[in-house]
Amino acid sequence: MRTVAPPTVQDDPIDADQAVIDRVIGGDRDAFGILIERYSDVLFRHAYGMTGSADVAEDILQVSYIKAFHHLGEVRGRFDAWVFRIVANGCKDWLKNIRRTHLSYEEDDQPSGYETPEEELDRGEMRRDLDRALAALPDSLREAFVMKHVEGRSYEEMADLLDATVGALKMRVHRAREALQKLDADTHRAPAAEPTADREVPLTSSENPALWAAIDAETARRRTMRAPDGFAARVLAKLADR
Numbered sequence: 725m726r727t728v729a730p731p732t733v734q735d736d737p738i739d740a741d742q743a744v745i746d747r748v749i750g751g752d753r754d755a756f757g758i759l760i761e762r763y764s765d766v767l768f769r770h771a772y773g774m775t776g777s778a779d780v781a782e783d784i785l786q787v788s789y790i791k792a793f794h795h796l797g798e799v800r801g802r803f804d805a806w807v808f809r810i811v812a813n814g815c816k817d818w819l820k821n822i823r824r825t826h827l828s829y830e831e832d833d834q835p836s837g838y839e840t841p842e843e844e845l846d847r848g849e850m851r852r853d854l855d856r857a858l859a860a861l862p863d864s865l866r867e868a869f870v871m872k873h874v875e876g877r878s879y880e881e882m883a884d885l886l887d888a889t890v891g892a893l894k895m896r897v898h899r900a901r902e903a904l905q906k907l908d909a910d911t912h913r914a915p916a917a918e919p920t921a922d923r924e925v926p927l928t929s930s931e932n933p934a935l936w937a938a939i940d941a942e943t944a945r946r947r948t949m950r951a952p953d954g955f956a957a958r959v960l961a962k963l964a965d966r
Contacts (some may be wrong), residue, residue: 741803745796753963756793757956763804764789764951766875767811772949773870774815774863776855782952784814789959790966805885812885816863850942857904865903868896873943904939 741762747755764785771781788810799806858866867886871877872893879890886893 737804738802742799745799745803748793749796753793754960756789756796756963757960759792759803759807760789760956760959763807764955765949767808768951768955769875769946769949770808770870771811771815773858773874773946774812774866775818776859778952780818782955784811784818785951785955786959786962788814790962793963808885812867815867819863850938854904854939854942857906858900861900861903865896865900868893869900869904872897874946876947 741759744755744758748759767785767788768781771784772778775781775784788807792807792810858869861869868882871882871885872879877885879893882888882893883890
């Protein structure tokens with residue numbers, strides 16, 4: 725069971741993380757587990773959303789945290805933003821390699837939360853449909869959709885992490901949504917309303933409520949995903965072997 729909590733509201737997250745970083749740089753390698761536990765769940769959800777594979781997501785996180793450990797002295801400002809960029813770049817590198825080698829993944833070993841075989845079958849089809857649609861997107865659109873609708877980040881936070889404007893990110897999410905509408909290509913609908921810098925189009929669409937309810941259910945499930953149990957211990961063990 726995990727025992728490390730995020731910084732409390734009384735703590736400044738940057739200062740709290742920096743205090744741990746100072747301990748690690750000072751020789752307390754095991755303290756790095758605090759940073760792993762603190763951010764591994766949200767980073768796992770990002771990696772899973774980008775790759776569609778729990779095993780690949782864990783591998784990317786493991787490599788990213790090991791890289792972060794060896795470059796902790798380079799952190800300036802927010803550790804969570806810094807390590808996010810390492811993970812995001814790892815996901816993009818993986819996607820480029822998969823597309824170059826024409827491989828694909830049909831995997832989901834996360835607990836389903838569904839009680840009947842029929843519900844499990846529907847969930848599997850929903851997941852595969854969503855993963856196929858996301859896989860066809862350019863990386864920037866897939867990344868924006870995952871960050872907004874799977875990770876639940878605000879556009880302002882996304883803009884900070886990706887060094888992009890809020891308006892540009894809203895457009896990326898909108899274009900990703902348009903691509904997802906092709907999941908129901910036999911249903912003829914009017915074009916969806918485009919977002920503006922001060923107006924967001926909600927995920928659930930009145931133009932095709934059944935489709936968007938299914939997508940919303942799947943993205944809601946992914947928002948509950950957590951990094952595998954024992955992940956921090958495995959990273960620390962690999963660091964000890966080096």
